[in-house]
Amino acid sequence: MSALDTVAVATEDPNREQPWADLGLKADEYARIREILGRRPTSSELAMYSVMWSEHCSYKSSKVHLKQFSEIPQETPAGRMLAGIGENAGVIDIGQGYAVTFKVESHNHPSYVEPYQGAATGVGGIVRDILAMGARPVAVMDPLRFGPLDADDTHRVLPGIVAGVGGYGNCLGLPNIGGEAVFDPSYLGNPLVNALCVGVLRHEDLHLAKASGEGNQVVLYGAKTGGDGIGGVSVLASETFDATGPAKRPSVQVGDPFMEKLLIECTLELFQAGIVAGIQDLGGAGLSCATSELASAGDGGMHVDLDLVPLRDSTLAPEEILMSESQERMMAVVEPGDVEQFLAICAKWEVDATVVGEVTETGRLQVDWHGERVVDVPPRSVAHDGPTYQRAFARPDAQDALQADRAEALPRPVGGEELRATLLRLAGSPNLCDKSWITDQYDRYVRGNTVLAQPSDSGMVRVDEETGLGVSVATDCNGRFAALDPYAGAQLALAEAYRNVATGGATPLAISDCLNFGSPEDPGVMWQFAEACRGLKDGCLALGVPVTGGNVSLYNQTGETAILPTPVVAVLGVIDDVERRTPTGFPAAGERVVLLGETREELSGSEWAHVVHQHLGGTPPVVSLAHEQALATVLQTAVGLVSSAHDLSEGGLAQALVESTLRHGVGVSVSLDGDPFVALFSESAGRVVVTVPEADLDRLTALAAQHGVPTTELGTTGGGALVVDGQFDVDLELLRDTWTRTLPDALGA
Structure with missing residues (x-):
């Protein structure tokens, strides 16, 4: 034998x-x-x-x-799918004979075992998926999740993962145009390394x-x-x-x-x-x-x-x-x-x-x-x-108590000084601080076609040099929202990525997803997964965007402790001319600042509750997908009318003002109606802060009214401070120091 x-x-x-x-x-x-x-x-x-x-x-x-x-229909008013689920990556027609392929995948567990090689080969693998469709890879993105910033294991895995993403992508000559870096105790011992690649091809090259x-x-x-x-x-x-x-x-x-x-x-x-x-x-x-x-x-x-x-x-x-x-x-x-x-x-x-x-x-x-x-x-x-498993799934017994424990009942800052201290504390917190320590290790502009990159709301690359045709991509997910309500949490991730693409002036076309969850053998985890899938399906039907493909990563837990459910959603959009885009950040003094969308008292799952109270409970913000569509239409129509736009998400209006002032060193003075704490730190969905020249203010408000989008005039740009009238002011230099020093102090300059 x-x-x-x-x-x-x-x-x-x-x-x-x-x-x-x-x-x-x-x-x-x-x-x-x-x-x-x-x-x-x-x-x-x-x-x-x-x-x-x-x-x-x-x-x-x-x-x-x-x-x-x-x-979900594969052909929508926004775009036509040329290849979808089951292929190496989805392919979307973007016009002029061009198509774009994109996909996001996970390389989580290998990146815990060997951070540099795990992350590097995650990038390499997703690039080959795009290449296999007949496309030239043109850009990458990296949604990342880590344990607490001060944890020893975070200090072990984070530098290696970032170096692996940057080292591999830089050597390939691919710009890294965006992503996320989120910190939460649930990711300790189980970091998430999701990698996205975008490729461009002619229809006949598929x-x-x-x-x-x-x-x-x-x-x-x-x-x-x-x-x-x-x-x-x-x-x-x-x-x-x-x-x-x-x-x-x-x-x-x-x-x-x-x-x-x-x-x-x-x-x-x-x-x-x-x-x-x-x-x-x-x-x-x-x-x-x-x-x-x-x-x-x-x-x-x-x-x-x-x-x-x-x-x-x-x-x-x-x-x-x-x-x-x-x-x-x-x-x-x-x-x-x-x-x-x-x-x-x-x-x-x-x-x-x-x-x-x-x-x-x-x-x-x-x-x-x-x-x-x-x-x-x-x-x-x-x-x-x-094999196909019909895993048992059931709403956890503790879910009702979790949702009943509302952050809206927590003690709040009172008066201008406490509001000021809260704004500074959040601006310097790990999830909201400047991520340049990470992104400076990536080449964001190689190949010469990068139009927008981090810290812009979305990444954008030019596809055709002659016409200016381009694509925009954003990835988003708030795992705390998904833990409170996985159906709504998945839709909030979809809505935020959709909004971020629209903020730059692009039309959202399609999504890819990377669904990161704990053990499927836990009925509670499988309930989270089932609800997130249902939420994504219903959300995509409402928005008219197909799912082109994606990735599922299960068994993301250490012992009995599962990660926060993290359904990362990547939205890809098209823009006819990248020259006609809307940047992030206040561009100059003398502009009027306008909030598009409505602020409600929605604090559960917020960064304020997380940072100040280490609290997770309640129900996440309400998401209206019809409003998101209307808001996106306003943002696309307002290209050239508004001078900047920035979506409101983690940290609410306060963080949007911080980031908008620091982008170009242009201060702002705003007046807030109602409870200033709610106005500053609520994380209501469907909101964007824009600037517009005084002469165009009426045109903007009329456009928003035409589409049923509420507007609130907040104030005017200018000066060297962030000023909330009647409450407090913060010098931009102090604000910049607070915002930028967190990662260098923790990880070494």
Whole structure:
């Protein structure tokens, strides 16, 4: 008998003990694999099923809830979807023959284990997803979540994660145009590293992941396959962290951004040559994913010889080659007559390329190693027909008490001095302070097409130099709102990202999402997840924006402590001419300051409650999606009329005034009606503060009235202080010092 566990051996030796549990499979899943194959799996087949049926790759706990996104029309008044859920990334028509592809994904658990490489390879993976659609990647973003700023583990993971995001993206020459950095105790031991990439393509350049055409050749190109990342994100992101760390710690992938840069340029030239029949990047689950997904989406048959796979480590077993998540690798399907040209283009870019197999008509994925067959499976059973769990979910018993504990009942500042002290305390708090310590490590303007970047409300890049056509992207989520009411919290995340895109003057077109939650085995967590999905679906239906795709990240918890439910929403919008955009920040003295939207006494889940009282309770602000649409229309119509715009979110009006004054060092004097505390620190949704020349004030108020958007005149820009009439004033230098020193003081300048 051969020492190699072949299909023949598996047939003759059906009762051999196999380490299915160690690979993350459940007993019923292992039994199902045996049923599919009519025998026990070989060790190589077991490796493939284990990674492809993992939570990270198969969405086995979440897909029953994700199905409802298909109820959202793919063609909306705003934009037409050219590719959607199920592809590497969604693709949206933006006019003039251009399309944009974008997606946000997670690399959370690997970034806890190895912060630099975990974050770096998260960027690399999402860039390859965009590349695989036929697009040139043009920008990245990074929504991040950390534990408390003063925690030792935050000081361990944050610098490495930021360096990894910046190091990889900078080496690729991709501008980082925005994101978030949020601190909360629930993320201690489980930071969230979500990475977004945007790519641009012409309609005719769209490519899909499928292997069709009997006799077409399967080419593996890019970096060699090594032992790094064996079972990496596929297993690591499908496991709860215990109090001392992950139960399993496969090696985290190691990134090489210079190889990825060559891979990008090589792939784009291959597309231009018209010699790619199908393509797939090798990310989570590596060769197991690429081969099974390409075959399953195509004619259904593929033969691969693992002896032909270029290796960095000659000692790797076939199981390890199939599970390795080594980075910077792609797989293409190429017609036989085009192989020579394909290999020549790869050689020009110094990218290794090897024919490792071919498309067959067998309907099976067959893999050989040392002349023996080690895999013979129906590819769809690996890639698409994994288990589906109807996880139990139930509203937690404690939810009523949580919502009854309203922050509106907490003690408030009284008088001007206390209001002033509260404003300064919040401005310097970790979630509201200046994030330049992070963003200065990113190149935001490389490639010369960045129009807006952090700290603007949204990132914006020019797509076409001649016409000025551009796209805008924003990512948002308030996990505290989602904890108080996950349905409303998801809609508030959607509304804020939608509003941030509109604030710059763009028209929101579509969303991608990254749904970060705790263990799906907890019915309370699954209730949060189900409610967030329902909220997103209803919100997208109301706003007329489709879900193009995204990512689910579960098991984000340490022991029994789950993270705040964090459904990050990315909204992409289009703008006809980036020259006609609205910037963030007061531009000059003598402008009138106007609040669009209505302020209500809504303090639960707010930064004020979080920072001052360490309180979480009550119900989040009410969200009106009809109002958000009307507000967006006003903001888009008012481009060229208003001189600046900034949305109100965390920290309320007070923080919006802080950031608007400090952007260009232009002070402001405002008068507030009613309770000044509520006016300053409420976090009511659907609000934007704008500036407008005195002569255009009536035009703005008439435009807002036409669309039913309330307006409140607040005051006038100018001077060297932030002044609230009758209450307090703060010198801008003191304000800037308070706002900017928090991260450098905590992390080192």
